[in-house]
Amino acid sequence: MKTKHLVTYNFITIHQDATVREVLQSFLDYRQDIACVVEEKKLIGIVTKYSLYRWLLDHANLEANIIHCIKRDVVTLLEEESVYYAKDLLVKENIGHAVVLNKYEDVVGIISKSELIKGFISERQNLVNRLQTLMNNLQESVLSVDTHLHVTSYNTSALTILHKTKSELTGQPITQTFPQIAANLRAVIRTKEIIKHKRLSIGDNTLIASFIPLKEWDTITGAMVVLKDITDFEYIADELETTKKLENMLDNALEVAYDGVVMIDNERNITKANKEFLSLIGISNSSSILGTSIDTVAPELTNHKHTIHSEKIVGELITIQGKKAILTQTPIYQDEQQVGTIIKLISKQLDVWKDLLSHLEKLEHELTYYKESFTAMGQHAGPFAHIVSKSSSMEELKQKALIAARSFSNILITGKSGTGKELIADGIHSASGRTGKFIKINCAAIPEELLESEIFGYSDGAFTGAKKGGKPGKFELAHEGTLFLDEIGDMPMTLQAKLLRILQEKEFERVGGTETIKVDTRIIAATNQDPAKLIAEGTFREDLYYRINVIQLHIPPLSERQEDIQLLCDHFIKKFNTKTNRDVIGISQEHLEKLLDYEWPGNVRQLENVLERAYHFSTSKWIDPEHIVLEKSRDPEASDTHKPPNERLDREKKLQETEKNMLIQALKNAGGNRTKAAKLLGMSRSSFYNKLKKYEVKEATQFM
Template sequence: MKLEMRRLSFEWLMEIIQLCIERIIVVDRDGIVIYIDGAYCEFLGISFEEAIGRPVQAIIENTRMHIVARTGQKEIEHLHPINGSVMIANRYPIFIEGQLVGALGTVIYSDPDNVRAQKNKITNLCNALNLYKNKALNEGTCKYTFDDLVGDSYEFQVAKALGEKVARNDSSVLVTGETGTGKELFAHAIHHSSMRSDFPFVAINCASIPELLFETELFGYEDGAFTGAKKGGKLGLLKLANKGTIFLDEIGDMPLSVQSKLLRALQEKEIQPVAGQKSIPIDIRLIAATNRDLEKMVQEGTFRQDLFYRLNVISIEIPPLRKRKEDIEAISQYLLRKIERRFYKKGTMLSSEVVDKLQRHMWPGNIRELENVLERAINVLDGTVITLEHLPLYIKDQADHSIKQEPPINNASTNGTVQTIQPLKETLAQAEKRALVHALTVTSGDKLAAAKLLGIGKTSFYDKCKLYGVK
């Protein structure tokens, strides 16, 4: 069946022309204006009646319409200065039945405000594109390794050694500790040392996602799942982490309604997007972190018991900074190197008085608070040595009495002097290290023989040597 094109009425054609973003003018073969739209007339400061029938050069400065009407050569994207503005002009010859009868001219950006608006719009689009491009490049990669976990204190070394050991397998890991202790750094380091290091590392802060959006963010949704849904649907973060590691920070803030679906995804190794009709297989390793007491939350009914046991296969507790006073100087030096790169500085050091003050503070904000204090100091630093004057007042004025420790347990020796007794963990650690060194000395470095002397297995012996730095 042959379709015939419907003829448009004059009123339709006029309305279409007025709706076009481009302004239009038409001249005959002699360059006489035979049509011009209203917006173009308004810009030129002339009425439609005054323009019609006049030579185009008489109403438009710097025009070339009459030239195109005579030569039949089109001119595309020419810059056309007019009335203090610069327009982009296109000029087309009009041929009817092979005969040149006139020319059509179009212009856009008919005033400076429009030019600036379009330029700003394009600039904003480019900035947004770069933002999403950088985000895509940065997401899905881990930033830290175990070398970035600084500290020699016993409890921290135990946590670090456990992290290095479990990194090789696929078991779920629950990292606990106060806010600012570096739980996410541990998650990054575990992923980096795992067999999944070549695949995505996707970090999610459960406290930052509104409850209503949690399910769609985690599991994704199908096309048309709800009003305003993105066309084509959306991949969930669990799917984006496929073959890699998903890190759920602040998991204690995950809504109960989502916990059951997460548990099923971990058990069945598949997810079902919102409004989806079929399940999607996934292969992920889960690392979770929290500063809350999940066991207490389980008792209170605010966290699922079965999910807690699923998460708590391997538990790593990171000690707070106030229990790692001997690590503060080393951590500070590491943070200074990191901050220096942003301030284009090098060789910044801490005075001994500053180190003493930092070690006396309680650090309720832990390493995050320490980093803020050091950044503040570098901001006001003129030289390379951070002194007391560069510290915030609450550190300088309150550090001496802000720390609250239990009084030391003293033991009077036979000669009347008083000796401070170390905590039992440190005493046992030192005793173990001495025993390892002594056994290796007796066996001339034969680790198998040393393990037999100590009555422990080979694997346990090697783990302890690594933990205490015994070569």
């Protein structure tokens, strides 16, 4: 407050020519005790009631000029001075009034002690009001007591926190109601010392209280307590503590994670990143990227921007800093609102994963293979367990072969080259229980002049160059066993007659011998030609055919039992793995189609050869499809009955030409070696020889 606020502007100004009477009259009119003598607004001095009294007592002249009553050393004040300064000045000078001047030193008014007192009283009231307002609006609760601990004042917050009404508090002692507060207030009154931040419990609330002594002129008149409810803070602090702990746990979990993990907010700014992620992007410290856009930090992820926010992505392959990584992302939700996204990048040891997966796949394959083999073994007799198949035609055939094996009849096995005739014959022998050996002879592979002695043996000196003491033939060797006459359709007619005799009489003589040899040999014959056609062409004896064909087993070509192909592939690859100690898994489903669509003129043998080649050339865990080389020819023997005769003949001619060229090419590639050339084409040696004969391919030596 300034002096100008308490100035009396309604004051008496007089000229120094004024008389005592005039001035006294003004005092009476204005009920004032002082008049300012001014000249052009400037103060000359003052005339007070007492100075006039004194003049009148001495001179008793009302008409005298007041000049003699003027007090010239007047205490003045500037209107901008504070009222405190004004008060101090009046006290110091021991005067009741002071003249107030403006900044131009013009007289503006008078300030009196009584005005000052009124001003201070109203100022005090203002302060009290402001204090009360302040107290009522404080968040803290305030309560004061006198020295007897009776409540003298409080604010509204105190009523709330202490759960009391005004009448329950005003003037009431608090010793009973709030003993904790009372004890501390008592201590403060006694010691006159402040007690700060004391933790108290009132009801369910936790409070922090400060106790302050109240003094008046150095005398303790009571004490005050300031209370702050920290129940909510404590709860928040607990929450914060828990959140902090959780965050620590999360940080630790992220650090131990094997994969790169980065979290972004809805603005795509990074909120967290673990070490693995930092090493992926080539940064050592996360502080440099926190709060930065992921698009700046890892632009490789920008391609996935459209998906990176709200979508869940599992296992997308990306390249980051030149390294392959698998990206998985999950949006983070809070109260059903997305608050960010967590992105996981698996880049470490992807090869290990790949190997692990292929290993698993391989194990699965093996399991399937063994399951199927096991089922096959369970369903069929052991002797045929090595014949891999699941087609119904082959399953029936194996059943039939088992029955045939237990009989004593001769058996004729028909089927195209490479279908597994020898395999079946061998199985029949094993299942037959015959104690002798399984002896095989290929009638097409042995020159005609040697075949007889091979089958029947020869006696000492039978021909020039014959072994001394003679040599037993296959018939004798297969005594009490089985003689497998492969390619019987190629047996010369002379031998066919001799064979017929043995089959009827069970005895024979060696070539050049006279001794009759009795044998108990079971015959299993096989041919890849059509016996009826051979008989019709006159190259095969009908009577022999009936002798042999007691039981006929026909093996269907591989193209008619596609279901067996995958099983056979697995079987052969496993076989190769065992031989080479490699771990090739097999052929992927997609490339298997190529094998299923093929006609397989060389049947299972060709399949095995094709796979063997591809196996050796493949460098990965899977058979590389580019190494699966399938000849583009068809089996010339395969019928084409739905075509018109002319077209069929043309086609047959073309096929024969192609086949002849293939034979020549194979011989060239094999350096003239017929066995190798036959293998290259996936044919048996005997079929290969037959075809050479058929197409009159000249001496093999010319291909060397």
